[in-house]
Amino acid sequence: MNEYCLDDKPVRNYNREMAKKQKKKPKAPSSTIALNKVARHDYFIEDKYEAGIALQGWEVKSLRDNRVQLKESYVVIQKSEAFLFGAHITSMTSASTHVQTDARRTRKLLLHREELNKLIGLVERKGYALVPLALYWKKGRAKLEIGLAKGKKQHDKRAASKERDWQREKERIFKHG
Numbered sequence: 001m002n003e004y005c006l007d008d009k010p011v012r013n014y015n016r017e018m019a020k021k022q023k024k025k026p027k028a029p030s031s032t033i034a035l036n037k038v039a040r041h042d043y044f045i046e047d048k049y050e051a052g053i054a055l056q057g058w059e060v061k062s063l064r065d066n067r068v069q070l071k072e073s074y075v076v077i078q079k080s081e082a083f084l085f086g087a088h089i090t091s092m093t094s095a096s097t098h099v100q101t102d103a104r105r106t107r108k109l110l111l112h113r114e115e116l117n118k119l120i121g122l123v124e125r126k127g128y129a130l131v132p133l134a135l136y137w138k139k140g141r142a143k144l145e146i147g148l149a150k151g152k153k154q155h156d157k158r159a160a161s162k163e164r165d166w167q168r169e170k171e172r173i174f175k176h177g
Contacts, residue, residue: 043149052110075130
């Protein structure tokens with residue numbers, strides 16, 4: 001039902017129309033918990049693997065609150081099992097009052113036997129390193145992305161930095177030119 005004003009033109013209800021236009025879906029939260037940017041700077045990443053992590057309850061709560069750091073962490077294979085060393089998960093004060101927490105405890109990684117056997121061969125015989133790249137949620141479970149990596153030399157790091165700077169400069173030139 002349109003309302004009419006004095007000059008016989010329909011009156012539009014702008015508030016209702018604007019409200020319809022402004023309804024937007026809320027953005028889904030990012031599934032990424034933590035990234036290890038240093039790893040991509042220090043290593044050539046040859047291959048990537050996804051591993052589950054055996055966590056305690058207080059650690060899961062801390063991950064949901066993004067209280068984790070992968071910067072100094074690394075993966076070691078001992079007795080045919082993979083472990084995450086050096087990852088720092090800070091406990092929440094309200095989450096763990098009755099449990100003794102250790103922020104840097106060793107955490108077991110959950111991989112398939114075939115993947116473990118392949119990684120053992122590559123690490124022991126070919127001199128690769130296993131580096132954690134990212135920690136993220138997948139179907140409600142925490143997953144760790146592991147990179148099979150070779151270390152970069154100092155001149156490789158400089159070349160990568162120059163290449164990155166040149167790409168940035170090229171984009172700037174095309175944008176303004």
